[in-house]
Amino acid sequence: MDQIVNVNEFQELARQALPKMYYDYYSGAAEDKHTLKENVEAFSRIMFRPRVLVDVSKIDMSTRILGYPISAPIMIAPTGNHMLAHPQGETVTAKAAAACNTIMIVSCMSSCTLEEVALSCNAVRFLQIYVFERRDVTAQVVKRAEKAGYKAIVLTVDVPKLGRREADIKNKMIPQKLRNFEGLTEVQPSEGSGVEAFASRALDASLNWKDIEWLRSITKLPILIKGILTPEDALKAVEAGVDGIVVSNHGGRQLDYSPATITVLEEVVNVVKGRIPVLLDGGVRRGTDVFKALALGAQAVLIGRPIVYGLAAKGEDGVKKVIEMLKNEFELTMALSGCPTIGDITRNHVRTEDERLKSNL
Numbered sequence: 001m002d003q004i005v006n007v008n009e010f011q012e013l014a015r016q017a018l019p020k021m022y023y024d025y026y027s028g029a030a031e032d033k034h035t036l037k038e039n040v041e042a043f044s045r046i047m048f049r050p051r052v053l054v055d056v057s058k059i060d061m062s063t064r065i066l067g068y069p070i071s072a073p074i075m076i077a078p079t080g081n082h083m084l085a086h087p088q089g090e091t092v093t094a095k096a097a098a099a100c101n102t103i104m105i106v107s108c109m110s111s112c113t114l115e116e117v118a119l120s121c122n123a124v125r126f127l128q129i130y131v132f133e134r135r136d137v138t139a140q141v142v143k144r145a146e147k148a149g150y151k152a153i154v155l156t157v158d159v160p161k162l163g164r165r166e167a168d169i170k171n172k173m174i175p176q177k178l179r180n181f182e183g184l185t186e187v188q189p190s191e192g193s194g195v196e197a198f199a200s201r202a203l204d205a206s207l208n209w210k211d212i213e214w215l216r217s218i219t220k221l222p223i224l225i226k227g228i229l230t231p232e233d234a235l236k237a238v239e240a241g242v243d244g245i246v247v248s249n250h251g252g253r254q255l256d257y258s259p260a261t262i263t264v265l266e267e268v269v270n271v272v273k274g275r276i277p278v279l280l281d282g283g284v285r286r287g288t289d290v291f292k293a294l295a296l297g298a299q300a301v302l303i304g305r306p307i308v309y310g311l312a313a314k315g316e317d318g319v320k321k322v323i324e325m326l327k328n329e330f331e332l333t334m335a336l337s338g339c340p341t342i343g344d345i346t347r348n349h350v351r352t353e354d355e356r357l358k359s360n361l
Contacts, residue, residue, distance in 0.1 A: 007285050007306045007325050013313035014085070021171040022084040026308050029252035030163035035260065036252030039283030042260035045353040046292045051338030059331050060341045065277060065300055066152055066222055066243065068124045071101035072327045073342065074290060077251075077281050077302035078128035078154060078226075080109030081176050085312035088112075091120035093311055096319035098123035100327075105154050105302065108141055113179045118148035126152040128226065130159060131211060133204045137184055142219050153219060154246065158227030160207060162199035163254035212240040226281065229264050231271040238275055245272065248281035251304050262293060266352075269297030287329020291337065295350040 004010065015023050029036035061072040076097050083089035089111035097104035098121040105126045106117050114127055127145040131138050142153060167173075215223060222243035228234050229249060237245050247265050249258040261282035269278050280293040281302040293301050303326065310318030339345045 004321065004325075006329075007310075007322050010306060010309040010313050010318065010322060013318075014309035017312045018085065021173055023312075024167035024171055025081070025084065025173050026079075026305060026312075028165050028167035029256070030165055030254055031256040033252060033256070035249055035256050035258045038260040039249070039252055039262075040285055041283075042262045043283060043286070043289045043292055046262070046296075047351045047356070048288075048291075048333075048337055049349055049351055050336055051349070054338035054340065056335040056338065056340050058340060059334050061327065061331055061334065063300065063342050065103060065279075068103060068151060069101075070103055070124075070300070072290075072330060073294060073298075073300035074323060074326050074330070075102055075279070075300050075302050076104040076307050076323075077304035078105040078107035078156070079304050079308055080107045081111050082308065082311060083111030083176065085308050086315055090117045092316045093307060093319055094120045094123065094125065096310075096316045096323065097125075099316075099320055100323040102323065106150070108180050109178060110180060111176060114141070114145055114150070115148050118150070125150050126154050126224070128154040128156055130156055131204045131207050131215070132202050134184075135204075135214070137181065138215075139218050141180060142215075142221075146219060146221060150221070152222040152224060152243070153215070154224045154226050155212075155215060156226045156250075157207065158229075158248070158250050158254050159199065159203055160205040161203075163250070163256070165253060209236055209240055212237075212242060216241065224277075224279070228268060229258060229261070231267045234268040234278075235271050238272060242276065244277045244279065246279045246281050246302065247298070248302075251282055262289075262296070265293065265298055266296045284326070287326050287331070287333050290326060290330045291333040291339075291345060292350055294342065294345045295347055296352075297347070 063073045082093055086092050091112050094104050094117050103124050105128050108129045127150040224244035225237050225242050226246035226248050228245050228247055234245055247261045247268050249261055261280055265280055272278055277299040279300050280298040284301045284303055290301050306322045307319055310322035337349050
C-alpha cells in the first residue's frame with residue numbers, strides 16, 4: 001500500500017478486486033451521473049485565501065459531533081452491503097473507524113446485523129434508517145439500535161422512490177438478503193427481483209414532515225436528517241426539532257441534476273444559524289475538500305465511496321489508510337492556510353466561484 005499516494009487511487013484497486021456487478025453497484029449513480037461527477041468537481045471551483053506567518057507548529061484537528069469527540073471532522077457515511085466488498089463486511093469497517101477514532105454511521109441496509117457491528121469493537125456509532133411502509137419494522141430497528149448502544153439515528157429522507165441506477169438495471173443487480181430484517185418478508189428482496197422493485201415495495205413514499213414527530217416519539221436518541229439540499233427544507237428540519245442535518249444528494253444516486261452538495265452547503269448553514277450541526281456528504285476526496293466544507297460552515301464531512309473502495313482493495317487496512325490519508329492532507333491544508341485549530345477555519349479562508357465572478361465584473 002506504500003505506492004498509494006491519494007484516496008482516488010483506491011477506486012482503481014477496488015475495480016480490479018471486485019466482480020463488475022458489485023463495482024458498478026458501488027460506483028454507479030442515477031441516469032447521466034451528472035450529480036455524481038459534479039459532487040467531486042464542484043470542490044475544484046473553490047479557491048483558498050491562505051494566511052501566512054501564523055504559528056502552525058502544533059495542529060489540532062479534533063472536534064466534537066453531538067458532544068462526542070473525534071480525531072478529525074471526517075466521519076464514515078452510511079453505505080450498504082459491505083459484504084459485497086469484504087467477507088466480514090461492516091464489522092471490518094467499524095474496526096477501522098474505531099482505530100481512527102471517528103464515528104461510523106452504520107446503514108440499516110448493512111450486510112452484518114447492527115448488533116454484530118456494535119459487538120465488533122468499542123466506538124461511538126450512529127445508525128442510519130429508512131422509514132418502511134410497515135412502521136413497526138422501523139420502530140423495532142430503532143429500539144434495537146438503542147439497546148445496542150448506538151448514539152444517534154440518521155434518517156434518510158431522499159428516497160420516496162429509488163433513483164434510476166442504470167448500471168444496476170443492466171447488470172440485473174440482485175440485492176442481498178437484509179440481515180437486519182430477517183424474517184420480515186415485506187422488507188426483503190424477493191427471489192430474482194432487482195433493487196428498484198424491492199425499494200418500491202418496502203419504503204414508505206408517503207413519508208413527510210409530520211412523521212418526524214412520530215420518530216421522535218419512539219426514541220430518546222438524537223435524530224439527524226440526511227438528504228437536505230435547500231434552505232427551505234433546512235428551516236423545516238430545525239422547526240421539526242431535529243438534532244442535526246446532513247446536506248446530501250445520496251451520492252448522486254437519487255435525483256440526477258441535483259446540485260453538488262458543496263454548492264448548497266452555505267445557504268443551508270446560513271438559515272440554520274448554528275442551532276444544530278450541519279454535516280456535508282458527497283464528493284469529498286481530498287483533505288482540501290474537508291477544509292473547504294468546514295470553511296463554508298459544515299461541522300464535519302462524511303466519506304462514502306472511498307471507504308468502500310478501501311475496504312474492497314485492502315480490507316481494514318484499506319479503510320484506515322483512506323481515513324488517515326484524508327486526515328494527513330487536511331492537517332497539511334490547515335497548516336498551509338494558517339489555521340492551527342478547527343476553530344481558526346473561517347469563511348474568509350475560501351473564495352467560491354460566485355465571489356470570483358462578481359469581483360471580475
